[in-house]
Amino acid sequence: MKVNDGYTKALELIQELEYNSLKMDSVMYGTLIAVCASNNHCEDAERFFRQMVNEGHTPNEFHYSSLLNSYSADGNYKKAEALVQDMKSAGLVVNKVILTTLLKVYVRGGLFDKSRELLAELELSGHAKDEMSYCLLMDGLAKAGRTDEAKSVFDEMMGKSVKSDGYAHCIMISAFCRCGLLQEAKLLAKDFEAKFNRYDLVILNTMLCAYCRAGEMESVMQTLKRMDELAINPDSNTFHILVKYFFKEKLYLLAYRTIEDMHKKGHRPEEGLCSSLIFQLGNMNAYSEAFSVYNMLRYSKRNMCKALHEKILHILISGRLYKEAYVVVKDNAGSISKQAVRKFATAFMKSGNVNLINDVLKVIHASGNKIDQKLFNMAVSRFIVLPEKKGLLLQLLQWMSGHGYAIDLSTRDLILKNSRFFGDELIKETLSKHRLSLKGVRSHKRKE
Numbered sequence: 001m002k003v004n005d006g007y008t009k010a011l012e013l014i015q016e017l018e019y020n021s022l023k024m025d026s027v028m029y030g031t032l033i034a035v036c037a038s039n040n041h042c043e044d045a046e047r048f049f050r051q052m053v054n055e056g057h058t059p060n061e062f063h064y065s066s067l068l069n070s071y072s073a074d075g076n077y078k079k080a081e082a083l084v085q086d087m088k089s090a091g092l093v094v095n096k097v098i099l100t101t102l103l104k105v106y107v108r109g110g111l112f113d114k115s116r117e118l119l120a121e122l123e124l125s126g127h128a129k130d131e132m133s134y135c136l137l138m139d140g141l142a143k144a145g146r147t148d149e150a151k152s153v154f155d156e157m158m159g160k161s162v163k164s165d166g167y168a169h170c171i172m173i174s175a176f177c178r179c180g181l182l183q184e185a186k187l188l189a190k191d192f193e194a195k196f197n198r199y200d201l202v203i204l205n206t207m208l209c210a211y212c213r214a215g216e217m218e219s220v221m222q223t224l225k226r227m228d229e230l231a232i233n234p235d236s237n238t239f240h241i242l243v244k245y246f247f248k249e250k251l252y253l254l255a256y257r258t259i260e261d262m263h264k265k266g267h268r269p270e271e272g273l274c275s276s277l278i279f280q281l282g283n284m285n286a287y288s289e290a291f292s293v294y295n296m297l298r299y300s301k302r303n304m305c306k307a308l309h310e311k312i313l314h315i316l317i318s319g320r321l322y323k324e325a326y327v328v329v330k331d332n333a334g335s336i337s338k339q340a341v342r343k344f345a346t347a348f349m350k351s352g353n354v355n356l357i358n359d360v361l362k363v364i365h366a367s368g369n370k371i372d373q374k375l376f377n378m379a380v381s382r383f384i385v386l387p388e389k390k391g392l393l394l395q396l397l398q399w400m401s402g403h404g405y406a407i408d409l410s411t412r413d414l415i416l417k418n419s420r421f422f423g424d425e426l427i428k429e430t431l432s433k434h435r436l437s438l439k440g441v442r443s444h445k446r447k448e
Contacts, residue, residue, distance in 0.1 A: 010035045026057040033063060037070035045070040061092055068101045075109025096127040103133055107140035112149070115140065131157060131164040135171055142175035150175055166196040170206040177213050185210035189219075199230055205237050212245035220245065236267040243273055252280045256289045263296045271297055275308055278315065287319025294328075306335040313340055322352035326360055333367030341369050349378035354389060357382060358396050365403060373408045376400065380411050 010032055014024070024032075029052040036045035049067050053059065064087045071080040080102055088094060099122055106115040115137050122128040134157040141150035154172050157164070169192040176185035189210040192203070204227050211219040220242075227234065239262035246255035255277055259269050274293050281290035294312040297304055309332040316325035325344050329336060341364060348360050357379050365371055376396075383393040393415075400407065407415075 023055075024052075026052065026060070026063070029057060030060075030062045030066060034066040034069075037066050037073075040070075040073040042070040042073055042076070059090075061087075061095060061098065064092065065097045065101055068098065068105065072101065072104045072108050075105060075107075075111075077105050077109045077111055077114070080105040096122070096125075099125075099127060100133055100136070104136050107136050110140075110144065112137070112141060112144075112146075129163060131162055131168045134162060135167050138168060138171045138175075142171060142178070145179070147175050147179050147181070165198055166192055166203055169196075170203055173206050173210045177209050182210070182214040186214040186216060186219075199226065199232070201232050201235060201238070204232060205235070205241065208238065209241050212241055212248075215249070217249075234265075236262070239265075239267055240270065240273070243269070243277075247273070247277065247280075250280075252277060252284060253286065253289070256281060256286070256293060259293060259296065263300075268300050269293075269296060271305060271308075275305065275311070278308070278312060282315035282318065285319065287315055287321055290315050290319075291321065291324050306332075309335045310337060310340050313344060317344055317347050320347075320351060322348050323356065326352070326356060326363070329360075329367075330363045333363065333369075338369055341367065345369075345371075345375055346378070349375055349382065354382050354386060355392070358392055358399065361396070362399070371405065373406075373411065376405065376407070377411045377414070380414060384414060 014032065029048060032048050033045045033052075036042070036048065045067050049059065049063065052063070064083060068080055068083055071077070071083070084094060084098065084102060087098065099118065103115055103118045103122070106112075106118060119128065119133055119137055122133050128134070134153055138150045138153045138157075141147075141153065151172060154168055157168060169188055173185050173188050173192070176182070176188065189207045192207065204223060208220065208223045211223060224242075227238075239258055242258045243255050243262070246252070246258060259274065259277065262269055274297050278290045278293050281287075281293065291312060294308065297308070309328055313325055313328050313336060316322070316328065322344075326348065329341060329344055333341065345360065345364050349357065352360065361371055361375070361379065364375075379396060380393065383389045383396070397407070397415075
């Protein structure tokens with residue numbers, strides 16, 4: 001019932017039936033009401049129920065239970081009770097499904113006293129032989145912060161030897177984890193392993209959470225091994241449990257590898273967790289790994305916190321990963337402070353890839369940051385010692401003149417002093433053109 005776009009697809013099918021002048025029967029109405037209920041569309045479920053009755057169809061137990069289930073979304077017990085009364089008036093038997101669904105409504109509405117009374121009625125009528133009814137009440141109490149009461153229901157269920165597949169254990173393990181009773185969670189997880197030989201992703205995630213919160217590394221590894229042996233694929237929740245655990249234990253490289261695996265499997269990591277991990281990886285000099293986590297966030301099709309761009313920039317500068325830092329500045333200069341851009345530019349002019357120096361200066365200029373003479377001098381100094389980079393030096397000088405940047409005396413003297421390596425006449429001609437071009441730019445600005 002609750003499939004991807006199930007509700008939308010069901011409505012499209014109804015429109016197609018109406019377009020072809022086809023009438024719906026009671027079976028179709030029952031399915032449609034169930035789909036509405038599963039997708040929390042209570043008003044639509046009520047509308048289709050009325051429409052079915054108006055068209056002369058007699059509702060059965062399935063129709064009533066589906067509409068009743070829609071009331072559990074917001075715990076609307078008044079409508080639920082009225083519906084059950086209508087059902088009794090119609091001569092239908094209030095069966096286990098109806099009573100269990102009504103219990104769900106009471107729990108969702110926070111009516112725990114009524115829930116207990118109804119659970120007692122289910123027990124008396126022999127409809128509470130499995131754990132479902134108990135689990136509904138336990139889960140509601142636990143999520144309402146009433147863990148002691150939930151544990152009391154759990155103990156009562158265990159004392160009556162109610163048939164269980166282990167989900168009652170899962171509910172209580174999660175409840176203990178939420179309220180910080182980690183030792184109790186761990187012991188109950190161990191009890192589950194001793195009593196049951198049935199595992200699914202929900203159960204394994206619950207146990208994994210308990211062991212992680214309790215710091216039981218060996219049990220964590222055993223649970224992961226069991227998951228692998230049973231060919232149960234981890235979901236986003238599994239990965240987040242592990243990352244938080246490794247982070248708490250300061251095993252930052254393990255946390256990184258887990259996030260990397262998570263990303264490869266198509267799950268989106270939490271930005272806050274990734275941001276903290278980036279910081280810690282930077283502190284332990286794992287600069288490439290920090291940049292990798294940054295890129296996972298960057299390409300996850302979500303809006304990143306702007307502060308992350310500057311954070312990773314500082315980390316990359318510390319790690320001397322200047323090419324990567326250049327990419328960050330080029331793509332996000334508007335989100336990075338002028339001081340950080342300046343720090344990057346200085347570091348790059350000093351030690352970055354000489355073939356990218358001109359590109360870096362252009363990016364800094366385009367971002368609205370002025371390039372001072374010190375940066376130009378550093379750039380020229382890098383080119384001067386590499387005669388084979390003559391073309392890059394000439395391109396820089398031409399670009400400077402075209403954008404109104406002067407060459408100070410010390411930089412000019414440095415160029416002329418080494419002009420023999422680049423061709424005396426060519427360098428002098430370029431400097432002369434630069435001076436004339438700069439005069440033209442200044443004259444034009446004065447006229448404006």
